[in-house]
Amino acid sequence: MFANFNSMKKVSFNIATICFLCFYLLVACTKFEEEIDIADIPGPYVVSSYLYPGMDTVKVYVHQAYSLNAQIQTGLIIPVENAEVLIANAQSGKLRLMYNPNDSTYAIDGNALRITAGQQYTLSVAIADHPLIESAVVVPFPNENFGIIKTDSNTSQYVKDYYFKAFINDSAGIQNNYQLFGTAEIETVCQTDTAVEITTEMSMIFDYSPLISDQTRDGQTFHQNADLSVFDRFYPYQCHSTALSINLKLIHLEGFTYTYLKALEDFDIALGDPFAQYVIVPSNLTNAQGVFGAYAVVEKEILWSELSK
Amino acid sequence: MRRSMLVLFLFLSCFSAQAQIKSCSISGLVRDAITGESLPGAHVFVQATNTGVITNNYGFYVLTLPPGDYILKISYVGYNPLELPFQLQKAERLDIKLNPSIELHEIEVKARMSQLQNPQMGILHIPMIQAASIPALMGEKDVLKAFQLMPGVQSGKEGTGGLFVRGGGSDQNLIILDDAVVYNANHLFGFFSLFNGQAIKEVSLIKGGFPARYGGRLSSVIDITMKEGDMSAYHGEAGIGLIASRIMFEGPIKAGKSSFMIAGRRTYFDLLSRPFLSENEQPAYFFYDLNLKTNFVLNEKNRLYISAFLGKDELNTRSSEHDIVNKMGLNWRNILANVRLNTLLSNGLFMNNTLVFSQYNSGYYLNQEDNHINKSYHIEHSNGLKDISLKSDFVLGAVPRHTIRFGSSLSYYQFMPRKIVLKNEFTNEYDNESESSQSGLLSFYIEDEFVYDKWMYNIGLRQNFYTSGKHWLVRAEPRITIGYLIGNKSSIKASFTMMNQFIHLMSSTGTMLPADIWLPATKSIQAQQSIQYSIGYEREFSRLKADFSLEAYYKTSSNVLTYRDGANFFFIDASNPPQQINWEANVTSGKAKAFGFEAMLHKKQGKLNGWLGYGWSKSSVRFNEINSGDWFPSDYDRRHDISIVLSYDFKPNRKVSASWTYMTGHPVTLPYHTSVAHKPYDFEGYTSPTSFINIDYYGERNNYRTDNYHRLDLALQLTKPLKHGERTWEIGVYNAYNHYNPFMYYVDNLYGTDKRILKKTTLFPFIPSITYVRKF
Missing domain, CATH: 2.60.40 (Immunoglobulin-like)
Incomplete structure (x- = not known):
């Protein structure tokens, strides 16, 4: 096929080869991406709280995750305002945390619910039409060594x-x-x-x-x-x-x-x-994502x- | 175990009963008449008794027949068939030489009965001449990728060479190159396989009905034989492609007595890109591989083979700013070497002894140099595996219609899952720590292949003794395949096989990156085991010169591994020093099951050749700790798999080929929801109610199925005979209609915002290629 090339044909062939290589490099180096849709179903509830000895206010965040497809700016928290949040402990008994709209948390004063090292605390969050969310944690002792x-x-x-x-x-x-x-x-x-x-x-x-x-x-x-x-x-x-x-x-x-x-x-x-x-x-929560932690x-x-x- | 022994006893009884019949064996080697190369997989058939055998990897055959006059018919794809009349009165040796065919497509193969009579089922074989005509990504011919186009073999991510056979993982394939096990068969993160097509003579893939001589993996055996080298003349082949160039040279060391073959390949991304990059930023990637094989005919009965393989991938990047120079690199390397001695102990008894060394290493490093203060920080992570094995294999044909194979293998494995070298001159911190462990495997096997009238079987037993530290395992693997010939054009076959796998691959990605690590089975991570039942129908279409096969299978596996949710091997930092990494805690074991059927019409010869394949399969896994202990689809569960591969010689030396493949999407794990996760304190350790990160919630594992995959590749080969040899131009197109196939799915932030979105990435759109090959 290429045996009888005259010089003109060879030049054309070389140009064609260079064009071919340029096209190849252009296409081969292109990364193709597209956004995909997934099912828009309600997300899980997310509960977060950390306890440590001597804390001033015990706070619990309760919010709901949202679909990746939802047109919501990431980082925005969708708080759950009508939950019943309780923390129980052998010393303090069972106490209810009240919702504070200013910082979108359920909170209780640290004097009412005293956090002590070595004590176990149990958390329960009741939300309408959702199974009870529960967890427990033992606050560790400090290490001074x-x-x-x-x-x-x-x-x-x-x-x-x-x-x-x-x-x-x-x-x-x-x-x-x-x-x-x-x-x-x-x-x-x-x-x-x-x-x-x-x-x-x-x-x-x-x-x-x-x-x-x-x-x-x-x-x-x-x-x-x-x-x-x-x-x-x-x-x-x-x-x-x-x-x-x-x-x-x-x-x-x-x-x-x-x-x-x-x-x-x-x-x-x-x-x-x-x-x-x-x-x-x-x-470590049943029926929810998140953490009930301590340190x-x-x-x-x-x-x-x-x-x- | 008892059951296995009973099976063994029964077939040995059968063997001894048959031995009473007066018979003689005819055996020998089938070779290329010009080059002297052995021809593995050649068909040797005796029409009068309707029996036949297939030559082994060294071209050896043995037939045991009652005394009499016979006509031996020998055939091999790409060679002129031969008919040899002979008189058998006593045990005889008959070496056979076949002449390569000049016009391959015009040959009519008459001695094809032995294929139907071969009890082996679930075998895929692509003649190298056919593999060379299949269109390939960037023109790089790849036998492993050719197998991906066959039913029962699923591919992994787009463009990669991972093989997922009948629901198995990519680590469950036993890849053997000249009897040496290959532990990472990939170049360039799996986009190309380790095997240079120029150096390969024969390749086959077994996906079910495994003979007892193979063991150590659950899902498939890929047996690759390198070319031996021409014993009579010097030849060579050189090729230039878009990403790599390769050369192969072969010839006699001493004519008729010894030969060599050497082949090498190297990419040139690094060399070509160097002029276009600034001095401050210099990424460089290359891979190379080198195949070497020599063989010596020591005397009539002994032949010595020495083969070696070296393959390496290396990626290095360098960036600098002011006096700070940052370097990063990763690499992986395979070294294989073996010595094999073939001996014809007596007529009808063949022995092969092999000493194998196989080593796989991978690693990555980070280096930072401050030239102002002449100090540097250097950290290296590496892992590897050494395998030293001694094998003995025998083929015996002492009883009419039986071929007995038996042998043993002893393997010593040395694992180095992690080695860390740290030199931090900024903080005067130095560390050099490594972990290592050993294990050993001793296996014995015996199998009897029997063909009588319309019946055929292969019954075998493989017995394994495995040790890792104080952990001992004794596992027996019975294997049975039974077939029945229907008329003289078709047969039905059924098989039962049990397999064990004593080493595991800890892979975070399935792409055989350096973070993927081989580890031994231990007391807490037990050896994997599988049982496979299969049934099949084969039919030969003489006029079409094609074979049709239909197979159904059901496979169960136990102790298969996966990562626990949240496990992470890849990121090794100061909080995970090697002595603290608990590999066993990061994985969990469970069960797997797969079933399906595969149909294939394969035409290996003729102007128009190729195959049509269809596979339907379902594979699922169950782990107690994942997805609430329910069954869920395995990573490469694809329901439908269609492939059409055609090659047409429209004129002498002009060939056009096309392949089209379609696969149902496979499951991946994707997050459906996003939210914030609160942290108790900020990065300085101060309690902070506003410290949080955005995280995604995945829900169940493998909860999303990717888009269906389909692709058309085309190639045109223009060959011209020259005074010395020939030259071929190949022009190809990968993904001809530019379908955006999914390569991966991932979560990213929408440009310029914090909003999280799911993205699908396509890696290979329409890609043309051009390759030049010169044979001399």
Whole structure:
């Protein structure tokens, strides 16, 4: 077929080949997407509440999920206003939470419903024409066995880097789940033309606060690395920064609360990634989605001068 | 177990009774008369006794007959059939050489009875010459994708090479390349298979009625044989396509005594795209594979084969901003090597010993370099599997009408589900941790293939002894296929097979990404097991030179695995160090069942050749922890599957081919609802009533069925004989009428808003291709 080409035909052939390749690249690199319709059926009820010792107000969110097809801006909450929300506890008895339209929650004062570590609380939400929504949670005890040590430092022309290792000593024999947060308080002194200005700011020392479970490391010590950079600035004024203290906050999570928050984290990571396994966020409520969770917080402030190397 | 032993006893009794009859065996090798290559799958038939056999992977055949005068008829697609009269008085060896046919489509095959008389059912076979004419995505010929066009074999996502056979998963296919198990048969995330068509001589897929010599997977056996190399002359073939180029070269090392074949293929996305990319952003992807095979005729009775395969995929990206350089990459690699020794121990007894090494590794890495302060962060995740196996296989033809096969295999598996290397110079953090485990499998098998008058059967037993740590399993697998010839044009067959699978693939996507990990069966994640019943009808249309088959099946499986809801293997972060990942806790096991029927009219020869196929199937699974423990459709449950593949030689050296496929949509899990999920505190740990994220609610698993899939591909091949060899231009079109087939469904935000919407993505619209192949 191509044996008897004259030169003109060859030129035409080459042009045709180039056009063909361009067309190929154009089509092959195009991503075709279209929006699809799915059945518009009412969504499940979603109930969310977290308890922790000493909380001022106990709040319960009750709302209804809506179809992906619904013309509703995501993030909008459709509150359920006519539910009967009760929380029961051996100490406080069964108490009803009242709906507050200002923040679309059912709430009760923390003095009336006192949240205490080690106590079990049961939640029930009654909505007309819907099976009773129920759940129970035991509020965990706070864990005070944690701290932080300075491991290294490095000084360059305009910056000082400090490296730390935070630790959590796990209690053996019971399931524990944690999340650790840390901030440093930094004081900056700037010499302006006319005055000395002193400002303080908080800087996070962990790039990321992972959810930690002792499921396979019961009774061990968990470590988390941290770092802090303190700058010396020369423009527009000569400024000098000093770290004053480290603030650590250890959140001790009840078992399902950990599972739920981990699933939310996984969901967030997997969103938009077509190759990731879809994440189904679990629920510990019967007849509804959401969570009835609990945790306990311990905060520690460690002065910079007390940080040992 | 007792029942299996009883079956074995019965057929051995039958075997010993038959042995009393005075008989002689005729055996030998069937080879290409020019190149000396063995011809596996050739039909050897004796008209007078109405018996026949099919040669094994090494071209060996054996027939045991009473003494007398016979005419042996030998046929093989693409070769001139041969009739050999011979006198049988004692055990004899008769090697047969077949001449390749010059005009393939004009050959009339007379000795076809052996196909109907072969008790094997559920087998799909595509002659390589036919596979080469099927239109392919971007012109890259792919035997695995050709199987996707046959009934009973479902494809996964659009364009990918995953095979889902009779309701099974993609990990339930035993893919063997020259006796070595392939653990990831995909290039480019599954869009192309590992197998370079130029290097392949023979390929078949068994989807039911498995003979006892095969084991280790539940759903199918894909047996691929590489070319051996021409023993008399040097030949080659080179091809240039849009995405890859390939070359194959073969020839004698010592004429008539030894030969070699070497074939390689490489993509050039990375090389072609480099000039168009800025220095700051450089994604680069390539894959290559290399096949090598040599064989040596040591003497009359012994022949040595050495084969090797290396295939690698690598994706690297690099981006930089100021002094920060970010690099990311992922890769996967298969290495296979084996040594095989064929021995004709005596006339009628063939032995093959094989030592196999197979390794699969995959991984990904992230690297960040700060050139200003000369520090870097580097993290690597990898996983892999090593398989070292020793196999012995025997074929014995000592009793009239019986072919006895027996053998053993011993496999040692070393699994490395996770290895993490961390070098963080910013925080002085260094880590190098890995997990590994071992398991072993010892299997023995025996099978008897028997053809007598109108009856035929293959009865076998495979006995497995498996260990993983302190966990021991002993599993027997009885296999029975019985057939009956109706007239001389058709037959009916029925089979019962039991299969076990002792390794699992933990796959989050089904696309064999590096996050997919092979793991051994353990005490808590038991070996998978399946039982399949099938019944079939075959008919031969001599004038059409075509075969028709109709098969129905019912398959149940136990201990099949799936992810628990919410499980996530893919994202490994600081909160999931390797010692904390509990694989067994992330999966749950359950049951599966599948049933359906498949019809196929296959014309392997003639100016017009191809096939028409239709499959109806239903497959479902049940897991206690998912969908309230109810049965629900499995991932690739497709009700209807139609395929039409035709190739027409309209002029000498001019060929046009077309394939059309239609499949019912398959189930996927999609969210129907969305809402907010409250968090107790913000990212700094402060209690916050307004901290929440938008999440979607999925409801039940596999709650949505994708759009139906259909596609027409066309190809035109223009071949011209040259002084030395020939050249072929192939112009092809994939998805000729540009149907937007679904590739995936996912949730996204409507552009410029927070509103969540469901989207369907099409990956391959109308795609033309052009390929040039030169044979020399």
